[in-house]
Amino acid sequence: MPADTTYGSRKEAAVAALAGAENRPGSPKPDAIVVVDGITRRFGGLTAVNVEHVEIQRGAITALIGPNGAGKTTFFNLLTGFDQPNEGEWSFNGTSLKGVPPHKVARMGMVRTFQLTKALSKLTVIENMRLGATGQKGESFFRALFPFLWSAQEKKNTERADELLARFKLDAKREDFAGEMSGGQRKLLEMARALMVGPEMVMLDEPMAGVNPALTQSLLGHIKDLREQGMTVLFVEHDMDMVRDISDWVIVMGQGQVIAEGPPDTVMSDPAVIDAYLGAHHDQALTDSGEAFTSEAPASGGTEDQA
Template sequence: MIPEAGPKSSPPETPERLVPLDVDVSAARAALADVPWEPGAPKPDPILIADHVVRRFGGLTAVDVDHVEVQRGVITALIGPNGAGKTTLFNLLTNFDTPDEGRRTFNGEVIDKVPAHRIANHGMVRTFQLTKALSKMTVIENMKLGATGQKGEKLWRSLLPFTWSAQEKEIEQRADALLVHFKMDHMRDEFAGTLSGGQRKLLEMARALMVEPEMVMLDEPMAGVNPALTQSLLGHVTGLRDQGMTVLFVEHDMDMVQEISDWVIVMAEGKIIAEGPPASIGQNQAVVDAYLGSSHDSALDLDQEL
Protein backbone atom coordinates (compact mmCIF):
# COMPACT_ATOMS: atom_id res chain seq x y z
CA MET A 1 0.00 0.00 0.00
CA ILE A 2 1.34 3.42 -0.87
CA PRO A 3 1.57 5.78 2.16
CA GLU A 4 -0.64 8.83 2.24
CA ALA A 5 0.84 12.25 1.95
CA GLY A 6 0.93 14.43 5.05
CA PRO A 7 -1.17 17.57 5.45
CA LYS A 8 -0.14 20.81 3.79
CA SER A 9 0.28 24.07 5.67
CA SER A 10 -2.37 25.78 3.55
CA PRO A 11 -5.47 24.68 1.59
CA PRO A 12 -4.89 23.57 -2.00
CA GLU A 13 -5.03 26.29 -4.59
CA THR A 14 -7.96 26.01 -6.96
CA PRO A 15 -7.18 26.27 -10.68
CA GLU A 16 -9.03 29.04 -12.47
CA ARG A 17 -11.02 26.89 -14.88
CA LEU A 18 -11.54 23.39 -13.55
CA VAL A 19 -15.32 23.69 -13.39
CA PRO A 20 -16.26 27.27 -14.35
CA LEU A 21 -19.73 28.17 -13.09
CA ASP A 22 -21.49 31.51 -13.12
CA VAL A 23 -22.40 31.53 -9.42
CA ASP A 24 -21.85 34.41 -6.98
CA VAL A 25 -20.69 32.31 -4.02
CA SER A 26 -20.54 35.24 -1.58
CA ALA A 27 -24.07 36.31 -2.45
CA ALA A 28 -25.34 32.72 -2.13
CA ARG A 29 -23.89 32.40 1.35
CA ALA A 30 -25.08 35.84 2.43
CA ALA A 31 -28.62 35.04 1.27
CA LEU A 32 -28.84 32.31 3.91
CA ALA A 33 -28.90 34.97 6.62
CA ASP A 34 -32.57 35.63 5.89
CA VAL A 35 -33.63 31.97 5.83
CA PRO A 36 -35.65 30.91 8.90
CA TRP A 37 -34.14 28.23 11.11
CA GLU A 38 -36.91 25.70 10.66
CA PRO A 39 -37.43 22.36 8.88
CA GLY A 40 -38.27 22.71 5.19
CA ALA A 41 -37.33 26.38 5.10
CA PRO A 42 -37.53 27.87 1.57
CA LYS A 43 -34.21 29.03 0.14
CA PRO A 44 -33.59 32.12 -2.03
CA ASP A 45 -32.12 30.08 -4.90
CA PRO A 46 -32.64 26.32 -4.42
CA ILE A 47 -30.89 24.00 -6.84
CA LEU A 48 -32.43 20.79 -5.42
CA ILE A 49 -35.94 20.38 -3.97
CA ALA A 50 -37.61 17.29 -2.53
CA ASP A 51 -41.37 17.22 -1.90
CA HIS A 52 -43.27 14.59 0.10
CA VAL A 53 -40.53 11.99 -0.36
CA VAL A 54 -41.35 8.73 1.41
CA ARG A 55 -39.43 5.44 1.41
CA ARG A 56 -40.72 2.36 3.18
CA PHE A 57 -39.08 -1.01 3.74
CA GLY A 58 -41.90 -3.33 4.70
CA GLY A 59 -43.48 -1.85 7.81
CA LEU A 60 -40.57 0.54 8.43
CA THR A 61 -40.75 4.09 7.11
CA ALA A 62 -37.09 4.96 6.61
CA VAL A 63 -37.66 8.41 5.07
CA ASP A 64 -40.66 10.70 5.39
CA VAL A 65 -39.54 14.17 4.25
CA ASP A 66 -42.32 16.66 3.64
CA HIS A 67 -40.17 19.36 2.02
CA VAL A 68 -36.49 20.25 1.84
CA GLU A 69 -34.49 22.65 -0.32
CA VAL A 70 -30.74 22.91 -0.93
CA GLN A 71 -29.37 26.39 -1.61
CA ARG A 72 -27.26 26.83 -4.74
CA GLY A 73 -23.59 27.74 -4.33
CA VAL A 74 -23.12 26.76 -0.67
CA ILE A 75 -22.03 23.76 1.38
CA THR A 76 -24.91 22.01 3.13
CA ALA A 77 -24.36 19.25 5.69
CA LEU A 78 -26.90 16.48 6.25
CA ILE A 79 -26.48 15.10 9.76
CA GLY A 80 -28.39 13.00 12.28
CA PRO A 81 -28.07 10.05 14.66
CA ASN A 82 -27.42 6.56 13.35
CA GLY A 83 -30.53 5.20 11.66
CA ALA A 84 -31.93 8.66 10.97
CA GLY A 85 -32.35 7.94 7.25
CA LYS A 86 -29.56 10.17 5.93
CA THR A 87 -28.04 7.70 3.47
CA THR A 88 -31.46 6.54 2.31
CA LEU A 89 -32.49 10.14 1.59
CA PHE A 90 -29.15 10.68 -0.14
CA ASN A 91 -29.82 7.69 -2.38
CA LEU A 92 -33.33 8.94 -3.14
CA LEU A 93 -32.08 12.41 -4.10
CA THR A 94 -29.55 10.89 -6.51
CA ASN A 95 -31.97 8.25 -7.88
CA PHE A 96 -29.92 5.33 -6.60
CA ASP A 97 -33.14 4.34 -4.86
CA THR A 98 -36.76 4.96 -5.79
CA PRO A 99 -39.20 6.56 -3.32
CA ASP A 100 -42.66 5.14 -2.72
CA GLU A 101 -43.99 8.68 -2.95
CA GLY A 102 -42.72 12.16 -3.72
CA ARG A 103 -41.05 14.35 -6.29
CA ARG A 104 -37.49 15.59 -6.72
CA THR A 105 -36.57 18.66 -8.72
CA PHE A 106 -33.07 19.65 -9.84
CA ASN A 107 -32.49 23.02 -11.49
CA GLY A 108 -36.23 23.36 -11.97
CA GLU A 109 -36.51 20.01 -13.78
CA VAL A 110 -38.33 17.01 -12.32
CA ILE A 111 -35.81 14.15 -12.19
CA ASP A 112 -38.04 11.39 -10.80
CA LYS A 113 -37.76 9.28 -13.96
CA VAL A 114 -34.08 9.92 -14.69
CA PRO A 115 -32.01 6.73 -14.28
CA ALA A 116 -29.19 6.95 -11.74
CA HIS A 117 -26.53 6.46 -14.42
CA ARG A 118 -27.86 9.50 -16.32
CA ILE A 119 -28.13 11.89 -13.37
CA ALA A 120 -24.59 13.13 -14.07
CA ASN A 121 -25.75 14.39 -17.46
CA HIS A 122 -28.04 16.79 -15.61
CA GLY A 123 -25.16 18.27 -13.62
CA MET A 124 -25.36 16.27 -10.37
CA VAL A 125 -22.67 13.79 -9.30
CA ARG A 126 -22.09 11.85 -6.12
CA THR A 127 -19.41 9.92 -4.28
CA PHE A 128 -19.86 6.94 -2.01
CA GLN A 129 -18.86 6.10 1.55
CA LEU A 130 -17.23 2.97 0.15
CA THR A 131 -15.19 4.15 -2.81
CA LYS A 132 -15.99 2.81 -6.28
CA ALA A 133 -12.60 3.06 -7.99
CA LEU A 134 -11.96 0.38 -10.63
CA SER A 135 -8.95 -1.26 -9.02
CA LYS A 136 -7.55 -2.97 -12.14
CA MET A 137 -7.49 0.26 -14.11
CA THR A 138 -4.91 2.99 -13.67
CA VAL A 139 -5.65 6.29 -11.98
CA ILE A 140 -5.71 8.18 -15.28
CA GLU A 141 -8.00 5.55 -16.81
CA ASN A 142 -10.40 5.91 -13.88
CA MET A 143 -10.38 9.67 -14.41
CA LYS A 144 -11.07 9.47 -18.13
CA LEU A 145 -13.91 7.04 -17.48
CA GLY A 146 -15.70 9.76 -15.49
CA ALA A 147 -16.17 12.07 -18.48
CA THR A 148 -19.62 12.06 -20.08
CA GLY A 149 -20.62 12.26 -23.73
CA GLN A 150 -17.58 10.41 -25.05
CA LYS A 151 -17.91 9.83 -28.78
CA GLY A 152 -15.68 6.75 -28.74
CA GLU A 153 -18.20 4.87 -26.59
CA LYS A 154 -20.39 4.29 -29.65
CA LEU A 155 -19.63 0.97 -31.32
CA TRP A 156 -19.32 2.29 -34.85
CA ARG A 157 -17.28 5.32 -33.78
CA SER A 158 -14.88 3.12 -31.82
CA LEU A 159 -13.74 1.69 -35.15
CA LEU A 160 -13.00 5.19 -36.48
CA PRO A 161 -10.49 6.80 -34.09
CA PHE A 162 -10.25 9.99 -36.16
CA THR A 163 -13.85 10.81 -35.10
CA TRP A 164 -13.05 10.88 -31.38
CA SER A 165 -9.28 11.24 -30.94
CA ALA A 166 -9.44 15.04 -30.49
CA GLN A 167 -12.07 14.72 -27.77
CA GLU A 168 -10.05 11.96 -26.11
CA LYS A 169 -7.05 14.28 -25.95
CA GLU A 170 -9.13 17.04 -24.34
CA ILE A 171 -10.51 14.61 -21.76
CA GLU A 172 -7.02 13.40 -20.88
CA GLN A 173 -5.77 16.97 -20.51
CA ARG A 174 -8.65 17.80 -18.16
CA ALA A 175 -7.97 14.61 -16.18
CA ASP A 176 -4.29 15.48 -15.84
CA ALA A 177 -5.16 19.01 -14.67
CA LEU A 178 -7.44 17.61 -11.97
CA LEU A 179 -4.80 15.11 -10.84
CA VAL A 180 -2.33 17.98 -10.45
CA HIS A 181 -4.92 19.95 -8.47
CA PHE A 182 -5.55 17.00 -6.15
CA LYS A 183 -1.79 16.35 -5.91
CA MET A 184 -2.17 12.88 -7.36
CA ASP A 185 -0.32 13.37 -10.63
CA HIS A 186 2.54 11.23 -9.30
CA MET A 187 0.04 8.36 -9.07
CA ARG A 188 -1.17 8.83 -12.65
CA ASP A 189 -0.11 5.45 -14.01
CA GLU A 190 -0.55 3.41 -10.83
CA PHE A 191 -3.39 0.91 -10.56
CA ALA A 192 -6.26 2.31 -8.48
CA GLY A 193 -6.19 -0.88 -6.40
CA THR A 194 -2.81 0.13 -4.95
CA LEU A 195 -4.15 3.38 -3.49
CA SER A 196 -4.81 3.86 0.21
CA GLY A 197 -8.32 4.62 1.47
CA GLY A 198 -7.69 8.35 1.61
CA GLN A 199 -6.17 8.42 -1.86
CA ARG A 200 -9.20 6.60 -3.23
CA LYS A 201 -11.42 9.30 -1.71
CA LEU A 202 -9.36 11.92 -3.53
CA LEU A 203 -9.55 9.96 -6.77
CA GLU A 204 -13.32 9.62 -6.49
CA MET A 205 -13.74 13.34 -5.84
CA ALA A 206 -11.45 14.22 -8.74
CA ARG A 207 -13.24 11.79 -11.07
CA ALA A 208 -16.59 13.35 -10.14
CA LEU A 209 -15.31 16.70 -11.41
CA MET A 210 -14.68 15.21 -14.84
CA VAL A 211 -18.42 15.67 -15.37
CA GLU A 212 -18.03 19.43 -14.76
CA PRO A 213 -21.03 19.27 -12.38
CA GLU A 214 -23.13 21.99 -10.82
CA MET A 215 -23.75 19.96 -7.67
CA VAL A 216 -21.53 17.45 -5.86
CA MET A 217 -23.00 15.00 -3.34
CA LEU A 218 -20.48 13.53 -0.88
CA ASP A 219 -21.41 10.52 1.25
CA GLU A 220 -19.25 10.64 4.38
CA PRO A 221 -16.12 11.97 2.64
CA MET A 222 -14.01 11.56 5.81
CA ALA A 223 -14.96 7.91 6.50
CA GLY A 224 -11.86 5.74 6.57
CA VAL A 225 -9.48 8.67 6.03
CA ASN A 226 -6.59 9.03 8.43
CA PRO A 227 -6.03 12.38 10.17
CA ALA A 228 -3.01 13.19 7.99
CA LEU A 229 -5.24 13.61 4.93
CA THR A 230 -8.30 15.16 6.59
CA GLN A 231 -7.26 18.80 6.21
CA SER A 232 -6.38 18.25 2.56
CA LEU A 233 -9.83 16.81 1.89
CA LEU A 234 -11.48 19.68 3.76
CA GLY A 235 -9.64 22.15 1.57
CA HIS A 236 -10.79 20.37 -1.57
CA VAL A 237 -14.43 20.37 -0.43
CA THR A 238 -14.40 24.12 0.23
CA GLY A 239 -12.62 24.50 -3.11
CA LEU A 240 -15.64 22.99 -4.83
CA ARG A 241 -17.84 25.73 -3.37
CA ASP A 242 -15.31 28.41 -4.28
CA GLN A 243 -15.56 27.21 -7.90
CA GLY A 244 -19.30 27.89 -7.75
CA MET A 245 -20.48 24.34 -7.18
CA THR A 246 -23.15 23.34 -4.70
CA VAL A 247 -22.09 20.71 -2.14
CA LEU A 248 -24.36 18.46 -0.08
CA PHE A 249 -22.60 16.00 2.19
CA VAL A 250 -23.53 13.38 4.75
CA GLU A 251 -21.12 13.36 7.68
CA HIS A 252 -20.69 12.10 11.25
CA ASP A 253 -17.56 14.16 11.92
CA MET A 254 -19.03 17.19 13.69
CA ASP A 255 -15.73 19.07 13.59
CA MET A 256 -15.92 18.96 9.81
CA VAL A 257 -19.56 20.07 9.84
CA GLN A 258 -18.74 23.07 12.01
CA GLU A 259 -15.64 23.97 10.01
CA ILE A 260 -16.85 23.99 6.42
CA SER A 261 -20.65 23.92 6.18
CA ASP A 262 -22.74 27.03 5.52
CA TRP A 263 -26.04 25.35 6.39
CA VAL A 264 -27.00 22.20 8.27
CA ILE A 265 -30.04 19.93 7.81
CA VAL A 266 -30.74 17.51 10.65
CA MET A 267 -32.66 14.24 10.30
CA ALA A 268 -34.07 11.92 12.94
CA GLU A 269 -36.34 8.91 12.46
CA GLY A 270 -36.62 9.65 8.74
CA LYS A 271 -37.80 13.24 9.11
CA ILE A 272 -36.18 16.66 8.84
CA ILE A 273 -36.27 17.99 12.40
CA ALA A 274 -34.10 21.11 12.14
CA GLU A 275 -32.24 23.43 9.78
CA GLY A 276 -29.94 26.35 10.30
CA PRO A 277 -26.36 27.61 10.30
CA PRO A 278 -23.87 25.34 12.11
CA ALA A 279 -23.71 27.51 15.22
CA SER A 280 -27.47 27.27 15.74
CA ILE A 281 -27.82 23.50 15.58
CA GLY A 282 -26.32 22.65 18.97
CA GLN A 283 -28.84 24.99 20.65
CA ASN A 284 -31.87 23.43 18.95
CA GLN A 285 -33.90 21.40 21.46
CA ALA A 286 -35.19 18.99 18.80
CA VAL A 287 -31.57 18.18 17.86
CA VAL A 288 -30.56 17.77 21.51
CA ASP A 289 -33.47 15.36 22.03
CA ALA A 290 -32.60 13.38 18.89
CA TYR A 291 -28.97 12.90 19.88
CA LEU A 292 -29.15 12.75 23.66
CA GLY A 293 -32.78 11.92 24.49
CA SER A 294 -35.60 14.10 25.73
CA SER A 295 -34.34 13.98 29.34
CA HIS A 296 -31.45 16.27 28.42
CA ASP A 297 -32.04 20.00 28.40
CA SER A 298 -28.49 21.28 27.90
CA ALA A 299 -27.11 22.44 24.55
CA LEU A 300 -25.49 19.84 22.31
CA ASP A 301 -21.72 20.19 22.05
CA LEU A 302 -21.03 19.47 18.38
CA ASP A 303 -17.30 19.51 19.10
CA GLN A 304 -17.67 16.25 21.01
CA GLU A 305 -17.49 12.91 19.24
CA LEU A 306 -20.99 11.52 18.65
Protein backbone atom coordinates (compact mmCIF):
# COMPACT_ATOMS: atom_id res chain seq x y z
CA MET A 1 0.00 0.00 0.00
CA PRO A 2 1.27 3.51 -0.78
CA ALA A 3 2.70 5.59 2.00
CA ASP A 4 0.45 8.06 3.81
CA THR A 5 1.96 10.90 1.80
CA THR A 6 -0.29 9.76 -1.07
CA TYR A 7 -3.21 10.98 1.01
CA GLY A 8 -1.33 13.85 2.62
CA SER A 9 -3.27 16.81 1.23
CA ARG A 10 -6.70 15.70 2.46
CA LYS A 11 -5.35 14.33 5.72
CA GLU A 12 -3.47 17.54 6.47
CA ALA A 13 -6.61 19.55 5.69
CA ALA A 14 -8.69 17.39 8.04
CA VAL A 15 -6.13 17.61 10.84
CA ALA A 16 -5.84 21.38 10.38
CA ALA A 17 -9.63 21.79 10.47
CA LEU A 18 -9.82 19.81 13.71
CA ALA A 19 -6.86 21.54 15.35
CA GLY A 20 -9.10 24.08 17.06
CA ALA A 21 -11.66 21.54 18.29
CA GLU A 22 -11.65 20.89 22.02
CA ASN A 23 -10.63 17.47 23.28
CA ARG A 24 -13.83 16.79 25.18
CA PRO A 25 -17.13 14.94 24.65
CA GLY A 26 -19.52 16.83 22.40
CA SER A 27 -16.99 19.36 21.17
CA PRO A 28 -18.20 21.60 18.30
CA LYS A 29 -16.55 21.12 14.90
CA PRO A 30 -15.78 23.86 12.38
CA ASP A 31 -17.76 22.19 9.59
CA ALA A 32 -20.00 19.45 10.95
CA ILE A 33 -21.77 17.21 8.44
CA VAL A 34 -23.65 15.28 11.15
CA VAL A 35 -24.99 16.82 14.37
CA VAL A 36 -26.56 14.70 17.12
CA ASP A 37 -28.54 16.11 20.07
CA GLY A 38 -29.94 14.14 22.98
CA ILE A 39 -30.32 10.73 21.33
CA THR A 40 -31.50 8.03 23.71
CA ARG A 41 -32.33 4.41 22.91
CA ARG A 42 -33.75 2.14 25.56
CA PHE A 43 -34.51 -1.57 25.39
CA GLY A 44 -36.81 -2.23 28.31
CA GLY A 45 -34.92 -1.14 31.40
CA LEU A 46 -31.56 -0.98 29.57
CA THR A 47 -30.35 2.33 28.15
CA ALA A 48 -28.15 1.27 25.24
CA VAL A 49 -27.43 4.77 23.90
CA ASN A 50 -27.56 8.11 25.71
CA VAL A 51 -25.60 10.64 23.63
CA GLU A 52 -25.99 14.28 24.65
CA HIS A 53 -24.18 15.90 21.71
CA VAL A 54 -21.87 14.77 18.91
CA GLU A 55 -20.62 16.48 15.78
CA ILE A 56 -18.83 14.74 12.89
CA GLN A 57 -16.35 16.85 10.93
CA ARG A 58 -16.86 17.00 7.17
CA GLY A 59 -14.03 15.53 5.08
CA ALA A 60 -12.35 13.75 8.00
CA ILE A 61 -12.01 10.12 9.04
CA THR A 62 -13.59 9.73 12.48
CA ALA A 63 -13.26 6.52 14.48
CA LEU A 64 -15.98 5.44 16.90
CA ILE A 65 -14.44 3.14 19.50
CA GLY A 66 -15.37 1.64 22.83
CA PRO A 67 -15.43 -1.62 24.76
CA ASN A 68 -17.79 -4.51 24.15
CA GLY A 69 -21.42 -3.44 24.60
CA ALA A 70 -20.66 0.30 24.53
CA GLY A 71 -23.50 0.97 22.08
CA LYS A 72 -21.47 1.76 18.97
CA THR A 73 -23.42 -0.35 16.49
CA THR A 74 -26.75 0.71 18.02
CA PHE A 75 -25.66 4.33 17.56
CA PHE A 76 -24.81 3.56 13.92
CA ASN A 77 -28.25 2.02 13.43
CA LEU A 78 -29.93 5.10 14.88
CA LEU A 79 -28.03 7.53 12.66
CA THR A 80 -28.82 5.58 9.48
CA GLY A 81 -32.49 4.85 10.12
CA PHE A 82 -32.18 1.12 10.83
CA ASP A 83 -33.44 1.83 14.34
CA GLN A 84 -35.28 4.75 15.89
CA PRO A 85 -34.42 6.41 19.22
CA ASN A 86 -36.83 6.96 22.06
CA GLU A 87 -35.94 10.63 21.91
CA GLY A 88 -33.45 13.01 20.35
CA GLU A 89 -32.63 14.86 17.14
CA TRP A 90 -29.93 14.35 14.53
CA SER A 91 -29.24 15.92 11.16
CA PHE A 92 -27.17 15.38 8.02
CA ASN A 93 -26.09 18.46 6.06
CA GLY A 94 -28.51 20.48 8.17
CA THR A 95 -31.52 18.27 7.32
CA SER A 96 -33.21 16.33 10.10
CA LEU A 97 -33.06 12.55 9.75
CA LYS A 98 -35.66 11.86 12.42
CA GLY A 99 -38.07 9.25 11.08
CA VAL A 100 -36.29 9.00 7.72
CA PRO A 101 -36.07 5.36 6.51
CA PRO A 102 -32.67 3.86 5.59
CA HIS A 103 -33.14 3.94 1.81
CA LYS A 104 -33.93 7.66 1.91
CA VAL A 105 -30.95 8.31 4.18
CA ALA A 106 -28.76 6.63 1.54
CA ARG A 107 -30.28 8.74 -1.23
CA MET A 108 -29.43 11.85 0.78
CA GLY A 109 -25.75 10.83 0.65
CA MET A 110 -25.13 8.90 3.89
CA VAL A 111 -24.42 5.21 3.25
CA ARG A 112 -23.20 2.42 5.49
CA THR A 113 -21.76 -1.05 5.55
CA PHE A 114 -22.38 -3.74 8.15
CA GLN A 115 -20.23 -5.79 10.50
CA LEU A 116 -21.82 -8.87 8.92
CA THR A 117 -21.80 -8.29 5.17
CA LYS A 118 -25.12 -7.98 3.34
CA ALA A 119 -24.06 -9.16 -0.12
CA LEU A 120 -26.78 -11.12 -1.91
CA SER A 121 -25.06 -14.48 -2.27
CA LYS A 122 -27.24 -15.82 -5.10
CA LEU A 123 -26.51 -12.83 -7.32
CA THR A 124 -23.27 -12.22 -9.17
CA VAL A 125 -20.83 -9.53 -8.13
CA ILE A 126 -21.85 -7.21 -10.97
CA GLU A 127 -25.54 -7.73 -10.14
CA ASN A 128 -24.85 -6.80 -6.51
CA MET A 129 -23.13 -3.65 -7.72
CA ARG A 130 -26.03 -2.63 -9.96
CA LEU A 131 -28.39 -2.94 -6.99
CA GLY A 132 -26.44 -0.19 -5.26
CA ALA A 133 -27.47 2.43 -7.80
CA THR A 134 -30.47 4.58 -6.90
CA GLY A 135 -33.35 5.92 -8.98
CA GLN A 136 -33.33 3.02 -11.43
CA LYS A 137 -36.08 3.44 -14.01
CA GLY A 138 -36.31 -0.31 -14.62
CA GLU A 139 -37.57 -0.87 -11.07
CA SER A 140 -41.02 0.30 -12.16
CA PHE A 141 -43.24 -2.60 -13.28
CA PHE A 142 -44.54 -0.67 -16.29
CA ARG A 143 -41.15 0.62 -17.42
CA ALA A 144 -39.58 -2.80 -16.95
CA LEU A 145 -41.70 -3.99 -19.91
CA PHE A 146 -39.98 -1.48 -22.20
CA PRO A 147 -36.17 -1.84 -22.09
CA PHE A 148 -35.62 1.26 -24.24
CA LEU A 149 -36.81 3.33 -21.26
CA TRP A 150 -34.05 2.11 -18.92
CA SER A 151 -31.33 0.36 -20.94
CA ALA A 152 -29.20 3.51 -21.31
CA GLN A 153 -29.32 4.10 -17.55
CA GLU A 154 -28.41 0.48 -16.81
CA LYS A 155 -25.47 0.73 -19.20
CA LYS A 156 -24.23 3.80 -17.36
CA ASN A 157 -24.69 2.06 -13.99
CA THR A 158 -22.78 -0.98 -15.27
CA GLU A 159 -19.90 1.20 -16.43
CA ARG A 160 -19.76 2.85 -13.01
CA ALA A 161 -19.88 -0.58 -11.35
CA ASP A 162 -17.02 -1.87 -13.50
CA GLU A 163 -14.91 1.18 -12.64
CA LEU A 164 -15.43 0.53 -8.93
CA LEU A 165 -14.75 -3.20 -9.24
CA ALA A 166 -11.47 -2.40 -10.97
CA ARG A 167 -10.55 0.10 -8.24
CA PHE A 168 -11.24 -2.48 -5.54
CA LYS A 169 -9.48 -5.19 -7.56
CA LEU A 170 -12.64 -7.27 -7.80
CA ASP A 171 -13.01 -7.13 -11.58
CA ALA A 172 -11.79 -10.73 -11.92
CA LYS A 173 -14.76 -11.75 -9.72
CA ARG A 174 -17.30 -9.86 -11.84
CA GLU A 175 -19.37 -12.87 -12.90
CA ASP A 176 -18.84 -14.94 -9.73
CA PHE A 177 -21.64 -15.39 -7.25
CA ALA A 178 -21.16 -13.17 -4.20
CA GLY A 179 -21.65 -16.20 -1.96
CA GLU A 180 -18.45 -17.73 -3.37
CA MET A 181 -16.28 -14.83 -2.22
CA SER A 182 -14.15 -14.77 0.93
CA GLY A 183 -15.20 -12.65 3.90
CA GLY A 184 -12.65 -9.98 3.03
CA GLN A 185 -13.75 -9.86 -0.60
CA ARG A 186 -17.36 -9.43 0.49
CA LYS A 187 -16.24 -6.49 2.67
CA LEU A 188 -14.64 -4.92 -0.40
CA LEU A 189 -17.76 -5.61 -2.46
CA GLU A 190 -20.00 -3.99 0.15
CA MET A 191 -17.79 -0.90 0.27
CA ALA A 192 -17.69 -0.69 -3.52
CA ARG A 193 -21.47 -1.10 -3.77
CA ALA A 194 -21.98 1.68 -1.22
CA LEU A 195 -20.10 4.04 -3.53
CA MET A 196 -22.55 3.43 -6.38
CA VAL A 197 -24.75 6.23 -5.00
CA GLY A 198 -21.91 8.78 -4.98
CA PRO A 199 -22.20 9.41 -1.22
CA GLU A 200 -20.91 12.34 0.79
CA MET A 201 -20.47 10.23 3.91
CA VAL A 202 -19.57 6.55 4.32
CA MET A 203 -20.14 4.73 7.61
CA LEU A 204 -18.25 1.49 8.11
CA ASP A 205 -19.20 -0.93 10.89
CA GLU A 206 -16.05 -2.87 11.85
CA PRO A 207 -14.60 -3.02 8.32
CA MET A 208 -11.73 -5.28 9.44
CA ALA A 209 -13.85 -7.88 11.26
CA GLY A 210 -13.24 -11.30 9.69
CA VAL A 211 -10.73 -9.98 7.16
CA ASN A 212 -7.51 -11.92 6.67
CA PRO A 213 -4.19 -10.03 6.88
CA ALA A 214 -3.67 -10.22 3.12
CA LEU A 215 -6.66 -7.92 2.52
CA THR A 216 -6.30 -5.71 5.59
CA GLN A 217 -3.82 -3.30 4.00
CA SER A 218 -5.97 -3.12 0.88
CA LEU A 219 -9.02 -2.14 2.93
CA LEU A 220 -7.00 0.46 4.84
CA GLY A 221 -5.88 2.02 1.60
CA HIS A 222 -9.44 2.17 0.26
CA ILE A 223 -10.71 3.85 3.43
CA LYS A 224 -7.99 6.50 3.16
CA ASP A 225 -8.89 6.92 -0.50
CA LEU A 226 -12.46 7.79 0.47
CA ARG A 227 -11.11 10.81 2.34
CA GLU A 228 -8.86 11.67 -0.59
CA GLN A 229 -11.95 11.82 -2.80
CA GLY A 230 -13.55 14.31 -0.42
CA MET A 231 -15.87 11.96 1.45
CA THR A 232 -16.47 11.92 5.18
CA VAL A 233 -15.85 8.59 6.93
CA LEU A 234 -17.18 7.39 10.28
CA PHE A 235 -16.14 3.88 11.25
CA VAL A 236 -16.56 1.53 14.19
CA GLU A 237 -13.40 -0.38 15.04
CA HIS A 238 -11.70 -2.17 17.93
CA ASP A 239 -8.24 -2.50 16.37
CA MET A 240 -6.33 0.35 17.99
CA ASP A 241 -3.42 0.15 15.55
CA MET A 242 -5.84 0.72 12.69
CA VAL A 243 -7.49 3.59 14.54
CA ARG A 244 -4.12 5.30 15.05
CA ASP A 245 -3.16 4.71 11.43
CA ILE A 246 -6.11 6.16 9.57
CA SER A 247 -8.30 8.31 11.84
CA ASP A 248 -8.13 12.09 12.15
CA TRP A 249 -10.44 12.19 15.17
CA VAL A 250 -11.64 9.60 17.68
CA ILE A 251 -14.93 9.43 19.58
CA VAL A 252 -15.06 7.00 22.50
CA MET A 253 -18.27 5.45 23.83
CA GLY A 254 -18.70 3.71 27.15
CA GLN A 255 -21.99 2.37 28.53
CA GLY A 256 -23.91 4.14 25.77
CA GLN A 257 -22.39 7.57 26.39
CA VAL A 258 -19.61 9.54 24.72
CA ILE A 259 -16.84 9.64 27.30
CA ALA A 260 -13.97 11.17 25.30
CA GLU A 261 -13.08 12.85 22.00
CA GLY A 262 -9.89 14.01 20.39
CA PRO A 263 -6.97 13.13 18.11
CA PRO A 264 -5.94 9.44 18.27
CA ASP A 265 -2.82 9.84 20.41
CA THR A 266 -4.58 12.12 22.89
CA VAL A 267 -7.55 9.79 23.26
CA MET A 268 -5.44 6.65 23.65
CA SER A 269 -3.69 8.15 26.67
CA ASP A 270 -6.88 9.44 28.31
CA PRO A 271 -7.37 7.71 31.71
CA ALA A 272 -11.15 7.62 31.17
CA VAL A 273 -10.64 5.68 27.94
CA ILE A 274 -8.19 3.24 29.51
CA ASP A 275 -10.59 2.66 32.39
CA ALA A 276 -13.53 2.12 30.03
CA TYR A 277 -11.63 -0.60 28.19
CA LEU A 278 -9.90 -2.36 31.04
CA GLY A 279 -11.70 -1.31 34.21
CA ALA A 280 -10.78 1.26 36.80
CA HIS A 281 -8.17 -1.03 38.41
CA HIS A 282 -6.48 -2.26 35.23
CA ASP A 283 -3.20 -0.69 36.34
CA GLN A 284 -3.13 -2.29 39.75
CA ALA A 285 -1.50 -5.50 40.92
CA LEU A 286 -1.88 -7.29 44.19
CA THR A 287 0.80 -7.48 46.84
CA ASP A 288 1.34 -10.62 48.89
CA SER A 289 -1.13 -9.26 51.44
CA GLY A 290 -3.82 -8.88 48.78
CA GLU A 291 -3.69 -5.06 48.69
CA ALA A 292 -3.43 -3.25 45.39
CA PHE A 293 -0.63 -0.94 44.39
CA THR A 294 -0.62 1.44 41.42
CA SER A 295 1.67 0.96 38.45
CA GLU A 296 2.93 3.91 36.41
CA ALA A 297 2.54 2.12 33.06
CA PRO A 298 -0.97 2.24 31.54
CA ALA A 299 -2.15 -0.45 29.17
CA SER A 300 -4.56 -0.24 26.27
CA GLY A 301 -6.67 -2.64 24.30
CA GLY A 302 -10.21 -3.42 23.23
CA THR A 303 -12.73 -5.97 22.21
CA GLU A 304 -15.18 -6.26 19.40
CA ASP A 305 -18.50 -4.42 19.84
CA GLN A 306 -21.57 -6.59 20.15
CA ALA A 307 -24.11 -3.86 20.84
